[in-house]
Amino acid sequence: MTTVRVSRRGFLGVAAAGAAAGAAAALPRRAAAREEVQPEPKAVGLLYDSTRCVGCGGCVAACKEANGLPYQDEPRELDCNTKNVVKTRHLSHPVAGGATSAFVKRQCMHCVDPSCVSVCVLGALHKEGRDKRDSGGEQRGSGIVLYDKELCLGCRYCQIACAYSIPKFEWAKAIPRIVKCELCHGRADPAKGGALASANPACAEVCPAEAVIYGYRADLLAEAKRRMAREPGRYNPKIFGEHDGGGTQALYLAGAGVSFKELGLPDMPENSPASLSESVSETPYLHGLTPLALYAAAALVVRRNHRAEAPDHAKDEEHR
């Protein structure tokens, strides 16, 4: 009886110590966090100016046509047949000029450090030129988030992870795919120079009001700042996507008095969700050292305890 008591107290102590050690090991340290991803110099993207958009829906139709997607009624949300949508958002109070609503175009944000790319099990969603498989015609540097269906498990972690809820899934198909804007990468013309060599988004090509334009991210940022400088009273002074969630390659301008939240864009932390997830998840592993050490320690202790128990077992064999 005494030995049982002692051993019980003993292992309660060890259990508590083990839990504490585990806690210490698993505690993420900020210092070891992985570095924030910076936009690639040749990153391309879109600039959408909500104040210029008249909601004509031309970009939605052009997108459908360019991507061979069925067009029936005017879509209200992104779905597996809609990679681009223009929504009318009702505002909580009227803004200058008496407007009570504002337009917002939604498509993939082509994040600088995309959650979908970080979480994709086999890298089906990847930045252009970084496919694990040579799928042809991809060049590094554009930062476009592309999809390779041959590497997709259909796990939908991208849908869970994307803060903007962009990737869509073909729920009604036995052989489904993930569908999202790839910036009309397939319409790129290498013969043309500059950004058009990487992609040529139909939405930007067709927009009559330059409400959405395509180009290098750096140029788009400069253009956004130019527009704001020209008409300071017209705009919300923030450019959504410049820093939000580690930055996006699709940038947004909102009208004065209109918050991005009202346009349906989420409040994002300054650092990308992917960097948080990766640094918290990877830090305790110490590049694989922790699992090896844990395994070695466990094997040692189990072997010792196994031996300690062996004589008992041998006696047991004699009994039979």
Add this chain to the structure above:
Amino acid sequence: MSPHLRPKPIGGAILDRPMIALLALFGIAEGVITWRFLAGIGAVSNMNDGYAWGIWEPVNVVVFTGIGAGAYSVGLLCYLLNRGRYHPLVRPAVLLGAIAYSLGGASIVVALGRPWNMYWLAIPGMWNLTSVLLEVAICVMAYVCVLWIEMLPAVLDGAAESSSPRRSAFGRIWGGRLAKAMPYIIALAMLLPTMHQSSLGGLMLVAGPKLHPLWHTRLLPLLALISCLSMGLGAVVVLTAMMRQGWNARHDREILVDMSRVNGLMLLLYAGIRLADIAANGKLRLLAVSDLFLMFFVLEMALCLIPAFIFLTRRVESSRLRVLGALLSVVAGALWRVDTFLTSYNAGEAYHYWPSWGEISVTVGMAALGVAIFIAISKALPVVVVQETPVPASVAAFVMSALPGAQGRLQAGGRRGPTTPGTR
């Protein structure tokens, strides 16, 4: 291990009435699964682009494996901390783990949209190492193998006891060989769940902007790890109580009390870390907002603290309260897991979700299949250690009428009888 601690097959007819009921439940699930592969996931589920994992991931994978962590937590206590003193519990716990993890894995395959692409997983060069789900997938697949290898001694012991001399020799020889390799396999069984159970919590780290701040924290992996230890210990205590009722399985009070006390510590640790983390990150004000989230949070805490109170006071000595506490600790872990993956997850105003009957039937059917496999294997192979005291007539009558497999066991009992040491 002395002979009276030697597991024996329960015996009796495997395909009895409760088994048929369990298989019927699985049959419904199988029908739904077949239709899902023909017509797409949308045809059987209410999952949508907002709630892309529905209940299959949160329940079939995250909760099932939490229960299956019984193999992990009992293994930790037994092999690492207590010199094998928990042996009679290990086989049932490992079987529970093997089944729960296998069904979790099977559920993932059902939920995958493009499962045929899984062959890429065999090529490490194709792995996206930043993906937490990749880590979970690889680690869980490896662990399922380890768990079934851990079950092999039961098969080989069964063979060794066989009347056929060839089979018996095979069982003895390979049983001996496997026993030598066992420490290294057991060590893997300690390592892999440490990795993937924390990663299961880590899955939702990236979804920060969509999770309620009371659930989203950098400590998600740590909380998941502690929660699986608590769920696992609770599940094994409940399992032992059920096997005692149904099969007159041996139950060592000392061990169950010890396990429950450790569980109590885990629950306190979990609640303490969670509250401290909420306070440290300035989220206490969220506890003043009375909404549905607060209700779920309070419920989780209550489900956590009530069993902790039972386990860490004298009440742990009462078998009834102990089993109740164990059950609550499993529910506490399960609720936290479902809340983290589903309830506290907000996909935006455009999406709503409530599971369809198809989804529910797959979840229920998978659970039923798990129970069925557990019963079938325990009847056929030496997994469970049976109590030696004769069953009182009143208990026998109750057991006969109510529990799966009891009839066979008690009928067989007359002929074979529970063996006493030295008679074999």
